[in-house]
Amino acid sequence: MTDRDRIVVIGGGHNGLVCAAFLARAGREVIVLEAAAQVGGAAVTREFTKGFRASGCAHLSYLLDAGIARDLKLASHGLKWARTGLKTVALASAGDHLVLDGGKLESGTLSESDRAALAAYHAQMLRFARVLAKQHNRQPPRLGGGGRSDFMGAAKLGLDIRLLGRDSMREFLRIAGINIYDVLEEKFESPLLQGALALDAVLGANLGPRSNNSILALLHRLSGQSNGNNGFSLPEGGMGAIGEAMAAAARAAGATIRTGSPVARITLEGDVVSGVELENGEKIAARTVVSNADPARTLLSLLGARHLETGFVHRVRHIRMKGMAAKLHLALDALPAFARLPAELAGERLLISPDLVYLEHAFDHAKYGQCSPEPALEITIPSVHDKTLAPAGKHVLSAIVQYAPHDPRASGDGPRRELLEHTLGVLERHAPGLRRQIVGSELLLPADIERVFRITGGHWHHGELALDQMMMVRPVPGAAQYAMPVTGLFLCGAGCHPGGGVMGAAGRNAANAVLATERAA
Amino acid sequence: MSIKDEMNRKEHFRKAVWETPFHPRTSALNSVNEWHRWKDYTTADVFFDTALEYAAIRNACAVFDLTPMTKHLITGPDALAFLNRLVTRDVAKIKPGRVGYCVWCDDNGQVIDDGTVFHLREGVFRLCSQERQLDWLSRSAHGFDVKIVEDTHEVAALALQGPTSCAVLKAIGCAGAEMMKPFDIRYFPFAGSELMVSRTGFTGDLGYELWIDPPRALELWDALFDKGENHGIRPMGTHALEVARIEAGFIAAQVDFHCANQAIMLDRSRSPFELDLGRLVDFSKPNFNGRRALLEEKKKGSRFRFVRLDVEGNKPARSAYIYDKDKNVVGTVTSAEWSPSAKANIAYASMHMPWGRPDDELWAEIYYQRELKWSRVMARCRVVEGVFWDPPRRRATPAADF
Ligand SMILES: Cc1cc2nc3c(=O)[nH]c(=O)nc-3n(C[C@H](O)[C@H](O)[C@H](O)COP(=O)(O)OP(=O)(O)OC[C@H]3O[C@@H](n4cnc5c(N)ncnc54)[C@H](O)[C@@H]3O)c2cc1C
Numbered sequence: 009m010t011d012r013d014r015i016v017v018i019g020g021g022h023n024g025l026v027c028a029a030f031l032a033r034a035g036r037e038v039i040v041l042e043a044a045a046q047v048g049g050a051a052v053t054r055e056f057t058k059g060f061r062a063s064g065c066a067h068l069s070y071l072l073d074a075g076i077a078r079d080l081k082l083a084s085h086g087l088k089w090a091r092t093g094l095k096t097v098a099l100a101s102a103g104d105h106l107v108l109d110g111g112k113l114e115s116g117t118l119s120e121s122d123r124a125a126l127a128a129y130h131a132q133m134l135r136f137a138r139v140l141a142k143q144h145n146r147q148p149p150r151l152g153g154g155g156r157s158d159f160m161g162a163a164k165l166g167l168d169i170r171l172l173g174r175d176s177m178r179e180f181l182r183i184a185g186i187n188i189y190d191v192l193e194e195k196f197e198s199p200l201l202q203g204a205l206a207l208d209a210v211l212g213a214n215l216g217p218r219s220n221n222s223i224l225a226l227l228h229r230l231s232g233q234s235n236g237n238n239g240f241s242l243p244e245g246g247m248g249a250i251g252e253a254m255a256a257a258a259r260a261a262g263a264t265i266r267t268g269s270p271v272a273r274i275t276l277e278g279d280v281v282s283g284v285e286l287e288n289g290e291k292i293a294a295r296t297v298v299s300n301a302d303p304a305r306t307l308l309s310l311l312g313a314r315h316l317e318t319g320f321v322h323r324v325r326h327i328r329m330k331g332m333a334a335k336l337h338l339a340l341d342a343l344p345a346f347a348r349l350p351a352e353l354a355g356e357r358l359l360i361s362p363d364l365v366y367l368e369h370a371f372d373h374a375k376y377g378q379c380s381p382e383p384a385l386e387i388t389i390p391s392v393h394d395k396t397l398a399p400a401g402k403h404v405l406s407a408i409v410q411y412a413p414h415d416p417r418a419s420g421d422g423p424r425r426e427l428l429e430h431t432l433g434v435l436e437r438h439a440p441g442l443r444r445q446i447v448g449s450e451l452l453l454p455a456d457i458e459r460v461f462r463i464t465g466g467h468w469h470h471g472e473l474a475l476d477q478m479m480m481v482r483p484v485p486g487a488a489q490y491a492m493p494v495t496g497l498f499l500c501g502a503g504c505h506p507g508g509g510v511m512g513a514a515g516r517n518a519a520n521a522v523l524a525t526e527r528a529a
Numbered sequence: 530m531s532i533k534d535e536m537n538r539k540e541h542f543r544k545a546v547w548e549t550p551f552h553p554r555t556s557a558l559n560s561v562n563e564w565h566r567w568k569d570y571t572t573a574d575v576f577f578d579t580a581l582e583y584a585a586i587r588n589a590c591a592v593f594d595l596t597p598m599t600k601h602l603i604t605g606p607d608a609l610a611f612l613n614r615l616v617t618r619d620v621a622k623i624k625p626g627r628v629g630y631c632v633w634c635d636d637n638g639q640v641i642d643d644g645t646v647f648h649l650r651e652g653v654f655r656l657c658s659q660e661r662q663l664d665w666l667s668r669s670a671h672g673f674d675v676k677i678v679e680d681t682h683e684v685a686a687l688a689l690q691g692p693t694s695c696a697v698l699k700a701i702g703c704a705g706a707e708m709m710k711p712f713d714i715r716y717f718p719f720a721g722s723e724l725m726v727s728r729t730g731f732t733g734d735l736g737y738e739l740w741i742d743p744p745r746a747l748e749l750w751d752a753l754f755d756k757g758e759n760h761g762i763r764p765m766g767t768h769a770l771e772v773a774r775i776e777a778g779f780i781a782a783q784v785d786f787h788c789a790n791q792a793i794m795l796d797r798s799r800s801p802f803e804l805d806l807g808r809l810v811d812f813s814k815p816n817f818n819g820r821r822a823l824l825e826e827k828k829k830g831s832r833f834r835f836v837r838l839d840v841e842g843n844k845p846a847r848s849a850y851i852y853d854k855d856k857n858v859v860g861t862v863t864s865a866e867w868s869p870s871a872k873a874n875i876a877y878a879s880m881h882m883p884w885g886r887p888d889d890e891l892w893a894e895i896y897y898q899r900e901l902k903w904s905r906v907m908a909r910c911r912v913v914e915g916v917f918w919d920p921p922r923r924r925a926t927p928a929a930d931f
Contacts, residue, residue, distance in 0.1 A: 276815070278815040279815045279816055279820070308671075308672065312672055313671050313672025313673075314607075314610060314611075314614055314672050314673060314816070315815075315816050316816070317635075317636040317816075317818045317819070317820075317821075318614075318615075318635070318636065318665070318668055318669040318818050319635055319636035319818075320636055321668075321671055321672065322668050322671075325671060486636075493821060
């Protein structure tokens with residue numbers, strides 16, 4: 009094997025690690041170059057206040073592909089669960105919370121018809137989500153590809169939709185293009201239930217409940233539950249534990265992983281990849297470069313527009329990839345007391361999204377460059393289940409805060425202070441006294457996420473997951489098969505099919521694409 | 530000045546179509562008052578008689594107002610790199626003071642437009658195009674340190690074409706113009722300003738294009754017509770130029786090919802190979818728009834073939850279908866004229882592969898009207914190698930005095 013036979017993976021996010029592990033298992037010499045000091049990318053466990061650790065961006069595991077976890081033996085590489093199957097609590101400021109376990113109401117007040125509708129809705133959404141889940145481990149068909157595998161790919165997708173049965177298929181096609189607001193209005197009476205269910209459709213997306221594509225975003229989120237996953241779960245040691253286990257699996261298969269090694273550029277010889285150059289000037293030759301960085305960063309900064317064609321560059325530049333989710337981490341000296349919520353439920357998944365209009369209003373502000381004055385929240389207090397995150401008796405609260413614009417109209421630290429203030433206000437309303445328990449805090453706006461995690465736009469999925477940016481047109485038409493137009497360059501991150509969330513499917517599909525390309529050569 | 534400022538200055542909202550800086554003279558000479566719109570400007574179809582104007586191109590010299598042609602000034606450290614990614618040929622080979630004909634493609638290797646790159650001075654380029662290209666050029670500029678200005682209205686331009694053109698140039702003070710080789714650029718002092726002369730044109734004859742500041746435009750025109758009188762100089766309109774263009778073998782955007790970025794149907798656009806412009810495609814460049822698709826086309830074969838036809842009879846085969854001997858449609862004529870110089874009925878056609886081989890038996894279906902009655906003839910066509918009109922004086926340097 010020569011230097012040139014090497015495969016370099018840029019980025020040790022979970023997808024980069026999965027990709028590296030599968031390539032190493034196939035006998036390739038693989039080097040992962042991660043810019044940050046630790047692996048895991050947007051799913052890492054970081055100390056944000058002395059003695060307190062929280063999961064950087066991703067804080068719940070619900071999409072991790074069970075097949076990948078099994079193939080890579082993540083359990084034997086150290087992955088343990090602090091808690092699986094978290095319930096969802098829709099917090100009501102008046103205290104009449106709804107506690108949900110999937111489609112079942114465990115406690116709280118809902119009308120008879122809402123209860124029945126909830127069960128039916130949950131079952132139906134899962135059925136639809138399964139259609140998406142089935143595509144996760146397939147390379148999307150090539151548009152106009154005309155090849156046998158392209159035809160089969162398209163045919164399988166059509167078949168999966170058809171197999172829903174006539175009525176379900178009609179319903180799937182009806183709602184896929186509309187929005188969660190209309191669907192929930194149609195099915196439910198309880199504003200609190202509507203608000204909570206809608207939050208799952210817009211988390212991480214640049215969408216309000218009335219935006220189209222929100223149904224697809226929801227189905228993507230639910231797709232994990234049909235991938236043999238344990239629902240909303242917390243790894244022991246935070247989300248970083250998943251990446252650590254993947255890194256261990258990759259190393260065991262022979263891959264080299266170097267952290268603190270930011271790549272400055274992808275080098276070419278003619279129009280073929282020849283390797284990478286690190287920011288410190290070091291050059292590493294490689295026949296194949298697989299990038300876990302987002303598509304815009306990979307293609308426009310690391311490779312450079314001039315090595316690509318105008319139309320392709322134009323499409324990449326216009327991928328919608330501005331994040332709207334902020335991330336809050338609080339170090340607390342005691343377990344917060346949510347009004348009328350039994351203490352044993354404080355460790356479940358807590359949602360603050362009291363109704364559809366509240367959520368839409370929260371979005372409206374961000375749409376016009378302001379942070380939501382009344383943000384919606386998805387809260388976890390993982391320290392309830394995992395003693396490794398905070399000193400004994402103390403806690404960490406991790407919350408996804410929606411919405412925060414990527415380019416706030418105000419500059420400087422203003423928007424961050426403002427959103428922190430708003431968020432703490434909302435939290436205090438539900439958990440009086442919480443402010444006094446805070447011993448440290450961190451709020452990451454999308455621009456901070458962009459900087460810290462090197463995700464252009466700071467978007468959850470490295471690019472909006474929407475009808476025009478998914479499957480065979482993700483990240484852009486003509487590049488949905490992981491291979492980029494430049495020979496030897498591949499993408500393997502959330503920006504590719506099937507999208508973001510800690511899943512691993514993009515990484516594995518990309519590894520398969522690399523191996524298939526080698527075989528074809 | 531930006532296009533917007535220019536539009537505002539010219540009060541485009543009051544007057545949609547402008548007059549070129551030569552209009553005071555061209556309008557005085559246009560005895561038949563026939564005009565049409567060419568982009569932002571009104572332009573003469575004919576001044577007196579197309580045949581006489583054509584005869585001037587081939588036997589003396591004729592002047593054509595080129596001002597409306599879309600022009601862009603491309604500067605900045607990456608100007609060359611930008612152009613090389615844009616067009617299919619190697620612009621590095623167009624040295625300062627030289628001009629090159631080129632085409633540019635979309636990602637699918639389909640021709641967006643053709644035009645000329647003028648390497649005005651080291652690192653400073655002018656790109657002239659048939660269609661407006663600022664949108665595509667600006668899009669293509671992402672990632673390059675380059676400045677692109679459409680300067681169509683800042684440059685007045687004339688084509689001076691025909692055997693006596695060099696003599697006229699020398700007479701207006703362009704000493705040494707005869708030493709210019711085809712595609713050379715030279716600068717001459719003129720009326721306290723600078724006159725740029727390029728040995729280029731659209732007629733396939735000895736000829737030049739003259740580029741000057743608009744305020745000096747009339748002085749240039751007057752000098753040409755003053756000194757040119759004894760050399761048979763005449764103004765020409767687009768009709769005469771069109772005959773010369775087809776004789777000379779030049780294709781025209783929107784006539785012989787549909788610009789790829791305006792094509793909706795997949796089979797409406799053409800690649801450079803399908804326009805017989807393969808010589809302009811340089812695969813030794815590592816990247817340019819359309820490269821991958823064109824390599825693929827090289828491997829798989831083209832869909833169309835561009836041919837020049839000699840058509841039986843004397844009725845121009847405009848827009849005619851071309852048939853094989855079994856009466857299947859195998860191509861379409863894109864341009865056709867009676868060629869006075871070649872004494873032939875000439876045409877360009879886009880043929881479906883594999884048609885258009887030298888020995889193919891081809892027939893053009895020509896419709897014509899006589900006294901309001903339509904008739905049809907089927908005319909035998911012969912595929913011609915090379916162009917219809919290519920006199921040695923087109924290339925001879927030094928240019929002879931005629
Ligand atoms: C606020 C927020 C909350 C989220 N919450 C959840 C959640 O609860 N559950 C869930 O499943 N998902 C969640 N997500 C989504 C999830 O975190 C991401 O989709 C996922 O982590 C993406 O993984 P990845 O491996 O594709 O890319 P990343 O994790 O982004 O990894 C890319 C890696 O590439 C590295 N890199 C980039 N450029 C270079 C370079 N030039 N040189 C070297 N290395 C480079 C980066 O440092 C990074 O480590 C959340 C996202 C956000 C933003």
